[in-house]
Amino acid sequence: MPRARAFDPFSGRGRRSVAAILCTFALSSALSVGLSIWSTSGSRHQAAVVQVAARQRTLAERYIEEVLIARQGDSADPAVIAQKLRRSADALLDGGVAPAIDGDDDATRLTRARGSVVRRQLEQARRLVADLTATGSALLRGEPVTAVRPTAHERLPDQPLQRLRVLTALTSNVSLNAARTIAGADDRNIDHLISLQAGLGIGGLLMSLLLAWALIRATRRQTAHFRSLVTSSTDLVLVFGRDGCRYASASVSRTTGRPAKELLADGIFAVFPEDDQPSIRAASIHGEPRELVARVSDGSGGWRQLETHVSDLRGDRHVRGIVFNARDITERLELEEQLTRQAFHDDLTDLPNRALFRDRLDHALTRAKRSGELLSVLLIDLDGFKQVNDSLGHDAGDKLIQEVGRRFAGSVRTSDTVARLGGDEYAILLEEADGRRAVHTGDRLLAVLREPVSIAGRELVLSASIGIVTVSGGSATGEEVIRDADIAMYAAKEGGRGRHEVFHDEMARELGELLGIEHELRLALERGELSLHYQPMVELASARAAVVGIEALLRWQSPTRGNVPPGRFIAVAERTGLIVDLGEFVLREACTQAAAWRRELLLKELPVTWVNVSAKQLVAGFNQRVVEILAAAGLSPDCLGIEITESAIVESGINGVRARAELEALHRIGVLIAIDDFGTGFSSLGQLRQFPIDVIKVDRSFVQGAETDSKDATITSNLISLAHALDIVAVAEGIESNAQLDALRGFGCDQAQGFLFAHPAPADEVGKLLVRSSIEPDETAAVA
Amino acid sequence: MPVDTGFVRGVSMLAWIALAAVLMGGATACASSRSTDRGHEMVVRVKERDFRIRVRPTRFEAGKVRFVIENAGPVDHEMIIVRKRRNAIPLRADELTVDEEALDPTVATLEPAGPGSTREVRLNLPKGSYEIFCNMAGHYLGGMRAFFVVT
Numbered sequence: 039m040p041r042a043r044a045f046d047p048f049s050g051r052g053r054r055s056v057a058a059i060l061c062t063f064a065l066s067s068a069l070s071v072g073l074s075i076w077s078t079s080g081s082r083h084q085a086a087v088v089q090v091a092a093r094q095r096t097l098a099e100r101y102i103e104e105v106l107i108a109r110q111g112d113s114a115d116p117a118v119i120a121q122k123l124r125r126s127a128d129a130l131l132d133g134g135v136a137p138a139i140d141g142d143d144d145a146t147r148l149t150r151a152r153g154s155v156v157r158r159q160l161e162q163a164r165r166l167v168a169d170l171t172a173t174g175s176a177l178l179r180g181e182p183v184t185a186v187r188p189t190a191h192e193r194l195p196d197q198p199l200q201r202l203r204v205l206t207a208l209t210s211n212v213s214l215n216a217a218r219t220i221a222g223a224d225d226r227n228i229d230h231l232i233s234l235q236a237g238l239g240i241g242g243l244l245m246s247l248l249l250a251w252a253l254i255r256a257t258r259r260q261t262a263h264f265r266s267l268v269t270s271s272t273d274l275v276l277v278f279g280r281d282g283c284r285y286a287s288a289s290v291s292r293t294t295g296r297p298a299k300e301l302l303a304d305g306i307f308a309v310f311p312e313d314d315q316p317s318i319r320a321a322s323i324h325g326e327p328r329e330l331v332a333r334v335s336d337g338s339g340g341w342r343q344l345e346t347h348v349s350d351l352r353g354d355r356h357v358r359g360i361v362f363n364a365r366d367i368t369e370r371l372e373l374e375e376q377l378t379r380q381a382f383h384d385d386l387t388d389l390p391n392r393a394l395f396r397d398r399l400d401h402a403l404t405r406a407k408r409s410g411e412l413l414s415v416l417l418i419d420l421d422g423f424k425q426v427n428d429s430l431g432h433d434a435g436d437k438l439i440q441e442v443g444r445r446f447a448g449s450v451r452t453s454d455t456v457a458r459l460g461g462d463e464y465a466i467l468l469e470e471a472d473g474r475r476a477v478h479t480g481d482r483l484l485a486v487l488r489e490p491v492s493i494a495g496r497e498l499v500l501s502a503s504i505g506i507v508t509v510s511g512g513s514a515t516g517e518e519v520i521r522d523a524d525i526a527m528y529a530a531k532e533g534g535r536g537r538h539e540v541f542h543d544e545m546a547r548e549l550g551e552l553l554g555i556e557h558e559l560r561l562a563l564e565r566g567e568l569s570l571h572y573q574p575m576v577e578l579a580s581a582r583a584a585v586v587g588i589e590a591l592l593r594w595q596s597p598t599r600g601n602v603p604p605g606r607f608i609a610v611a612e613r614t615g616l617i618v619d620l621g622e623f624v625l626r627e628a629c630t631q632a633a634a635w636r637r638e639l640l641l642k643e644l645p646v647t648w649v650n651v652s653a654k655q656l657v658a659g660f661n662q663r664v665v666e667i668l669a670a671a672g673l674s675p676d677c678l679g680i681e682i683t684e685s686a687i688v689e690s691g692i693n694g695v696r697a698r699a700e701l702e703a704l705h706r707i708g709v710l711i712a713i714d715d716f717g718t719g720f721s722s723l724g725q726l727r728q729f730p731i732d733v734i735k736v737d738r739s740f741v742q743g744a745e746t747d748s749k750d751a752t753i754t755s756n757l758i759s760l761a762h763a764l765d766i767v768a769v770a771e772g773i774e775s776n777a778q779l780d781a782l783r784g785f786g787c788d789q790a791q792g793f794l795f796a797h798p799a800p801a802d803e804v805g806k807l808l809v810r811s812s813i814e815p816d817e818t819a820a821v822a
Numbered sequence: 823m824p825v826d827t828g829f830v831r832g833v834s835m836l837a838w839i840a841l842a843a844v845l846m847g848g849a850t851a852c853a854s855s856r857s858t859d860r861g862h863e864m865v866v867r868v869k870e871r872d873f874r875i876r877v878r879p880t881r882f883e884a885g886k887v888r889f890v891i892e893n894a895g896p897v898d899h900e901m902i903i904v905r906k907r908r909n910a911i912p913l914r915a916d917e918l919t920v921d922e923e924a925l926d927p928t929v930a931t932l933e934p935a936g937p938g939s940t941r942e943v944r945l946n947l948p949k950g951s952y953e954i955f956c957n958m959a960g961h962y963l964g965g966m967r968a969f970f971v972v973t
Binding site for chain 2 (some may be wrong): 154158159161162173190192193194200203204205206207208210211212216218219221596685
């Protein structure tokens, strides 16, 4: 159901309604005034008729007197009176000028009589006048009055004088009767007019009341509308007059916790801090400044920040005051502050973040440029933090980061900046600090880290790699300083961790080379610049050296660097973690190739394909990945061997445990495990015994010295004996001469690998060896 | 005669009453046209005009009489009924109007009524001769008198 629209005098429709009401009112007023004028003129006419009718009576009586006087022979002029009587009678009936009597009165102008009754009465009066004057004339002429024939239907006495008197009485009676009839009709008209005017007046009054009521209602509604808008608004409104605050919106009470009456007059100033009161008072008097941020008490000991707009509305007759429109921006300011803090501080440690550190470093460099002082930056990376995170969880890692931050902050001056750049990387800016002080600080940092930290019920001893840069102002940009510190830190890590290194230019060059290799190596993997070469391993027990294994070796043919030796890029790959991708590439390629050999060369027995695996690859899920690759290649697990370094299995901590678990899982399904470069690392003999190792590969440094150096010969011989004691196959690496071959055969070594038998070669060349299944030792080839 | 608004209003009111009486009495009149003597009430019609009075009937039996007085105009007329005297009716000093006080008691008196009005008056008239006249200035001597006999 449509709702009735409320009357709104301020809308277009409302204005039209008001105009219509006013027009009706004006029309009724005009009508009322018109009727009044008309009735007044009617009354004037009525008065004139009454006057003339009364005059007829006088004239008729005077006429008799004149006739009687004339009859007695005295001077009289009844004819003049008779004429006036007739003219008056005519004027009463048909309008015109009724003559005056003896100049006492003015002639009276009459309008034509209206209404049939009145006219009949006036006609009768005129007939009576005619009868009267005719009778008078007959009397004056001496003729019998009975000869005059009455025209007004009267039956008159015969006696002349009585006849005249009766006619006079009738004339005046009928004239006055007509005047009375006119007056009665006018009275009725006036009664009707009074009723009409009363109706119009009452109607007009009702209309006025209706209009006033509608206007009051609409005004109230609008006032209430705006009042509720103001009272429900969160904006604060204050109006100041000459005597202080004249109006305070409900929101002011809400914000300040004070009742409205306390806020009026001078009371409002109490909500502002004393220091601000003079400026607020000035603004409330002069309307300046137009914008201000004011603090007000929130009534419970806190302060709210108000962004205030001051309007001078003293010239506005609706306001006549200075108006403060204020908005509570406390939350906004707090949020801004919080966001600013978040933007420049690290959430975890509440230390400055990288952005703020850079900003302070830039400023420090600018200051140093002016003062000529030195400044130092220390870049710190925690050693082994990843292991803590992996083994104890991220919460423990976070606590460690916080603790380290606290220790660092406590180890420097308050004017120095300790920042967390991200992860386990911190930076410290030492202003006015030369290299000596920077190194001293580095030592102190390492010392505080060595104090055990209790995290997740474990006592941890930390170390860090620290890069130190000391620069003079103007010699470098902030970016360069951080980059140099990073290089020095990298060098410290390379240098064995738990130490600091001071940056020097040579470091940058070395690192540049490394970084270049890393970058290109990533591209190489994508561009297919990597390939595998294979080197056979042969059986030494039999006279003809049967091929029993093939080691897959990675080769990089770089378009810019040429053939890059593995020694240059494998270390980089290890350091950057790229080794994981490379390792998988090798594993996949080797398995695919082995399967291809068996398929294409129709080999009855496929030699074991050996693949080098980095410790970094030995993470959870590695054994499943190997199984998938074997399945994809269609290769049996016992055709695959994995070569690992000693350090991979002797590593302590969770990583060592996980690596061993992965290898054991692989060993269970038949994959062979070999320890590469045996004798150069830190093998624990106990682990050798417990660990499922099938093969040890005696490092080439022992093998190649076996024929000349008795110590190497002894070590090699004992390593082989040790292997045999543990039921492990011993493989000699790097055999290059028949003498070495003889010596190893003498030690009882099981298998051998080296240039004496074959150089690493592409798959198709190795395929040919596999078809022959044995290799003749060839010293000349080995030398080549 | 001076103009009197109250008088005019009174006349107007009487006129309305008369109109109502006419409307109410119309039916009666229609009925009585068949028999003027209904329930022992005699109806006597008095017609006044300038300047004479006509009474119908002029002779009727004593008893209840309803006089219906019509002013045929054009001017106002009153109606007074008195017993007929052996001598002439006494006049006032102006020698124009009947001295009503000398006639007291009158049989009936009706105040002036405007032209077109019809009024009624119920009387219980004993036997005798009666005179009916209008006593407005000059009307009696101007011819407005008539007689009727109650037998």
